[in-house]
Amino acid sequence: MGEIQALASHLLNGLAYGLLLFILAAGLSLIFGMMDVINLSHGSFFMLAGFIGVSLADDLGFWLALLATVGIVAAIGLAVELTLLRPLYNRDHLDQILLTFGLALVIEDASEWIFGSTIQSLGVPAALSGNASLLGVSIPAYRLAVIAVGLLLGAALYVLLEKTRVGAIIRAGVSNREMVSALGFNITAIFGGVFVFGLALAAFAGFMSAPILGVYAGLDFEILILTLIVVVIGGLGSLTGAFWASLLIGITQILGQAYFPDLAALVIYIVMAAVLLVRPQGLFQRKYA
Amino acid sequence: MAAQTQAGQKTKSLAAAHAGTAAVLAGAVGLALVPLTGSTYLVSALTEILILSIFALSLGFLMGFPKLVSLGHAAFFGVGAYAAGLVAVHLAPNIVLTLVAGLVLSLMLAVVIGALSLRSTGIYFLMLTLALAQMVYVVAQKWESVTGGTNGFTGIPYPELFGLIEFDRASFYYLVLILAVASYFLLRAIVRSPFGRVLVGIGSNEQRVRAIGYGTRGYKLTAFVLAGAVAGVSGALWAHHSGIVAPVDLHWSHSAEALIMVIVGGAGTLIGPMLGAALVWLLENALNPYTERSTMIAGIVFILFVFFARNGVAGIVRNLWERIRR
Numbered sequence: 001m002g003e004i005q006a007l008a009s010h011l012l013n014g015l016a017y018g019l020l021l022f023i024l025a026a027g028l029s030l031i032f033g034m035m036d037v038i039n040l041s042h043g044s045f046f047m048l049a050g051f052i053g054v055s056l057a058d059d060l061g062f063w064l065a066l067l068a069t070v071g072i073v074a075a076i077g078l079a080v081e082l083t084l085l086r087p088l089y090n091r092d093h094l095d096q097i098l099l100t101f102g103l104a105l106v107i108e109d110a111s112e113w114i115f116g117s118t119i120q121s122l123g124v125p126a127a128l129s130g131n132a133s134l135l136g137v138s139i140p141a142y143r144l145a146v147i148a149v150g151l152l153l154g155a156a157l158y159v160l161l162e163k164t165r166v167g168a169i170i171r172a173g174v175s176n177r178e179m180v181s182a183l184g185f186n187i188t189a190i191f192g193g194v195f196v197f198g199l200a201l202a203a204f205a206g207f208m209s210a211p212i213l214g215v216y217a218g219l220d221f222e223i224l225i226l227t228l229i230v231v232v233i234g235g236l237g238s239l240t241g242a243f244w245a246s247l248l249i250g251i252t253q254i255l256g257q258a259y260f261p262d263l264a265a266l267v268i269y270i271v272m273a274a275v276l277l278v279r280p281q282g283l284f285q286r287k288y289a
Numbered sequence: 290m291a292a293q294t295q296a297g298q299k300t301k302s303l304a305a306a307h308a309g310t311a312a313v314l315a316g317a318v319g320l321a322l323v324p325l326t327g328s329t330y331l332v333s334a335l336t337e338i339l340i341l342s343i344f345a346l347s348l349g350f351l352m353g354f355p356k357l358v359s360l361g362h363a364a365f366f367g368v369g370a371y372a373a374g375l376v377a378v379h380l381a382p383n384i385v386l387t388l389v390a391g392l393v394l395s396l397m398l399a400v401v402i403g404a405l406s407l408r409s410t411g412i413y414f415l416m417l418t419l420a421l422a423q424m425v426y427v428v429a430q431k432w433e434s435v436t437g438g439t440n441g442f443t444g445i446p447y448p449e450l451f452g453l454i455e456f457d458r459a460s461f462y463y464l465v466l467i468l469a470v471a472s473y474f475l476l477r478a479i480v481r482s483p484f485g486r487v488l489v490g491i492g493s494n495e496q497r498v499r500a501i502g503y504g505t506r507g508y509k510l511t512a513f514v515l516a517g518a519v520a521g522v523s524g525a526l527w528a529h530h531s532g533i534v535a536p537v538d539l540h541w542s543h544s545a546e547a548l549i550m551v552i553v554g555g556a557g558t559l560i561g562p563m564l565g566a567a568l569v570w571l572l573e574n575a576l577n578p579y580t581e582r583s584t585m586i587a588g589i590v591f592i593l594f595v596f597f598a599r600n601g602v603a604g605i606v607r608n609l610w611e612r613i614r615r
Contacts, residue, residue, distance in 0.1 A: 032412075038412050038415075038416075084592070087596075088595075088596075094358065095595055095599065097412070098552060098591075098595045099592060099595050099596075101545070101548075101591075102588045102589070102591040102592035102595060103588070103592065104588075105584055105585070105587060105588030105591065106585050106588035106589060106592070108584060108588075109582055109584040109585035109588065110585060113581075113582060113585070221541075221542070225419070225420075225423065225541070228416050228419065228420075229416075229420060232413065232416050232417070232420070236412070236413070262431060263431070265427045265430075265431075266424065266427045266428070266431070269420055269421075269423060269424040269427065270424075272420050273405070273420070273421065273424070276405070276408075276409075276417065277405070280408045280409050280413070281409075281413075
């Protein structure tokens with residue numbers, strides 16, 4: 001394989017990785033934009049979905065397991081929202097952030113308890129098990145599917161938020177919560193809906209990435225930190241920002257691992273520091289928060 | 290009428306302050322008696338708790354008064370520990386040298402991280418401290434020739450003082466105890482100084498403080514650097530106590546642990562975070578023989594504190610105290 005082909009294949013891998021990050025970051029960013037709360041348990045739900053997916057996939061098959069996993073995680077998210085988060089809505093945002101942090105600790109330990117601490121992996125569906133060839137570059141078909149799904153989901157999110165009535169209400173809620181509430185919308189229900197939707201996205205990303213990254217204890221915080229970096233670079237609450245920052249971080253991460261394996265872990269932090277030095281509010285944030 | 294209630298409040302808070310000082314000193318005296326029991330386990334455990342309580346105290350100062358919630362505080366602890374360890378092994382295990390090395394290096398790091406992260410506020414600040422501290426973590430992990438990489442830097446001896454004192458387990462415990470009490474009173478004096486009043490003002494309404502004409506960023510940076518330096522000292526002590534420094538000591542989970550200590554102990558006070566350090570340590574270590582689920586229990590306890598006792602142990606104690614007085 002020539003060097004150009006190798007580079008192209010790294011780029012495609014980075015694209016797939018970045019799009020997975022985007023699905024996570026979109027949920028995190030949406031929840032933040034809506035509630036001013038950074039959900040520090042976002043990575044935990046991502047990991048949880050991976051574990052649940054692995055244990056369901058044998059019996060249900062890949063696609064049904066994907067649906068079931070997203071459903072189960074969303075249900076857990078709804079329970080969390082109703083019982084833990086909702087009572088804190090009239091408190092300081094810091095309390096809600098701290099709550100999600102405590103939750104992350106509980107989920108981390110609970111999943112180690114239930115699912116064990118060994119790395120688990122999920123097989124790809126038979127239809128996507130081979131290699132596909134794109135412009136002369138060979139790439140696992142599953143990753144190509146992840147790229148397609150990520151792009152489609154990004155487009156769907158864009159349409160949902162920018163072109164539909166629900167999206168208009170959410171965007172209005174992001175910029176002025178009280179006003180939306182005064183116009184007669186049940187803002188608490190909207191909060192809950194956005195939170196659960198964000199977690200469903202995290203679950204989807206968690207399941208889809210299980211065949212690529214594997215699932216293991218510690219994945220939760222690893223991915224959370226990456227996602228936080230993405231939203232900080234992109235600008236909190238900005239979907240467009242999350243998209244470009246995800247691609248930047250995903251591709252940087254994969255290229256770093258390929259060409260500077262010793263410094264790979266450092267490269268993304270350097271990118272983040274560089275971006276924030278020039279624009280402390282992130283690439284796509286107009287309003288300084 | 291208003292003046293009367295204010296005066297009343299003042300005497301009350303003055304009495305509470307004296308009671309607080311008395312309680313701290315009594316606690317210190319009590320702790321000073323522990324080595325007499327002859328239990329080496331107890332002395333070791335308390336040394337560890339006291340070092341962590343200095344670490345938690347420094348973060349509590351930042352979170353409680355200028356209300357800067359940092360998630361990268363372990364960087365200063367870890368860098369202080371590495372600095373002290375390196376000096377002790379390569380130069381001399383003189384306690385003055387190692388403490389100063391830990392203090393100066395963590396102070397310089399705090400200037401850099403503070404200057405970068407204080408450009409932002411709130412959640413951005415939290416994440417910037419997190420990311421920058423993780424950067425330091427990666428450096429500690431990768432710079433193997435100096436730090437020993439993932440395995441850590443080992444063989445750090447107990448310190449000595451210019452040939453006068455060769456510290457051993459018990460005397461080192463006293464050193465840590467003295468430094469813990471000293472850090473508490475130092476930070477308390479700072480909080481009560483005019484400088485500290487400005488920090489409190491920044492914590493409750495930064496815009497207003499800026500409107501009066503204070504350059505709040507300088508104040509915040511000074512507080513951040515101060516907290517970093519104190520954390521560096523606790524890290525230096527940690528290096529001597531455990532004999533090893535590893536990248537995990539500056540991993541962000543260690544920062545998170547300090548944050549838990551502050552919340553459980555009670556942000557907004559100085560003694561709270563120290564008590565929180567003890568409580569969290571006990572939760573983690575006392576439960577270990579009985580259950581492997583100590584992280585989960587710690588998480589649940591943390592959630593309960595967020596829900597029901599937002600002012601932490603210190604808040605609970607204060608409520609009880611006021612109920613007794615009434």
